[in-house]
Amino acid sequence: MAPYESDEATAAAQDEDLHTGRRKAARYVVPVAVVGVAAATIGLVPALADSGDPDLPKITAQQLIDKIAKSDVQQLSGTVKITTDLGLPNLGGLESSLVSGAAQGGGDGSSADPESKLTELVSGTHTLRMATDGPDRQKLSLLESGAEYSLIHDGKDVWGYDSKSNEVYHGTAADSGKEHTAEPQATPKGFADEVLKSVDDTTSVTVDGTAQVAGRDAYKLLIKPKQSGTTVGAISIAVDAKTGMPLKFTLTPKSGGSAVLDAGFTQVSFARPAASTFDFTPPKGAKVTEDKAESKAPRQAPESGKGFAEGLKGSDVLGKGWTSIATFDTGAEGGMPSGSRGGDLDGFLGSLGDQVSGKFGKGTVFSTRLVNALITDDGKVYAGAVTKDTLVKAANEAK
CATH class of the missing domain: 2.50.20.10 (Lipoprotein localisation LolA/LolB/LppX)
Incomplete structure (x- = not known):
């Protein structure tokens, strides 16, 4: 109570x-999709x-x-x-x-x-x-x-x-x-x-x-x-x-x-x-x-930025209350690659995040003043109204 x-x-x-992005398209919109997550998490x-x-x-x-x-x-x-x-x-x-x-x-x-x-x-x-x-x-x-x-x-x-x-x-x-x-x-x-x-x-x-x-x-x-x-x-x-x-x-x-x-x-x-x-x-x-x-039928969420946000609704949830973290697998091996591996756009988007590592491997955290999202190099995503350290800890424990 x-x-x-x-x-x-x-x-x-x-x-x-108390939205699942798929493949490469999801990787491109992660920093902006965080905004969509914020709209839900707000x-x-x-x-x-x-x-x-x-x-x-x-x-x-x-x-x-x-x-x-x-x-x-x-x-x-x-x-x-x-x-x-x-x-x-x-x-x-x-x-x-x-x-x-x-x-x-x-x-x-x-x-x-x-x-x-x-x-x-x-x-x-x-x-x-x-x-x-x-x-x-x-x-x-x-x-x-x-x-x-x-x-x-x-x-x-x-x-x-x-x-x-x-x-x-x-x-x-x-x-x-x-x-x-x-x-x-x-x-x-x-x-x-x-x-x-x-x-x-x-x-x-x-x-x-x-x-x-x-x-x-x-x-x-x-x-x-x-x-x-x-x-x-x-x-x-x-x-x-x-x-x-x-x-x-x-x-x-x-x-x-x-x-x-x-x-x-x-x-x-x-x-x-x-x-x-x-x-x-x-x-x-x-x-x-x-x-x-x-x-004819309800609209289906597209496999892009909206899919990323909508996926959060049906994703697995770690933790409780205000430190709840939504997690799902994008199926995109390589996470958010650097410019040398993924081209100018990937490199630009990657530069907006912070590189982190732990038991889970390596990944990038994209941050806003409210919602943070960690996308790992093996395609896992962890997102919530939580700090970067809380995301990394959750990814380590999930591993």
């Missing part, structure tokens, strides 16, 4: 359960309020957890600002193109496909405009300089529109899964839902006062790992005092400095959005790509 602590009381919470880090500390009734951490769980907001509209700083080197746009290419692997190749477009959220600061009217109507817009990308779910139809390229993606949300709906996951609620699944006896959860976010009174829930060896410092979730919906989510690394992830509403309304919000007709002259596979 996890310890839930507040200024006045400590309560016990129920435990809850759900596995303290939030600053707008201003003011409202005077709210006392609440225990357990009661606040329950309030989040019972929250059932069906209608809302608002603006979310999201900043991600994984500490990746500036590759002059190479990282973005690699991520997009990885996400499009096996896909339709449309710039309006949400699987590729929304990967832009893995770095920098972005503004999202969102609206929800029940489970069958959502809209998420990514506002860019002079352009906008919108993902609209209206009943069975899912539309993606990239105004910059004037391309349209069309799929359906029926039967084959929710991955093509516009249900917003890159929001405070989406991140909070994931992190709360990770709370167990390796975690300390406390109420850390109150705040005001987007003009709303909120409680602050502070989550800290008890374990050493993790790169996660703390997670703070600002929870709307009235509805129980998370309004702000901030993850800071143990190494300190700016947040790795900061996502929060700058404006929010719980009134029902106008029905016209979810209307969409492809603009004249737009290129429309139909996702025909949608009505």
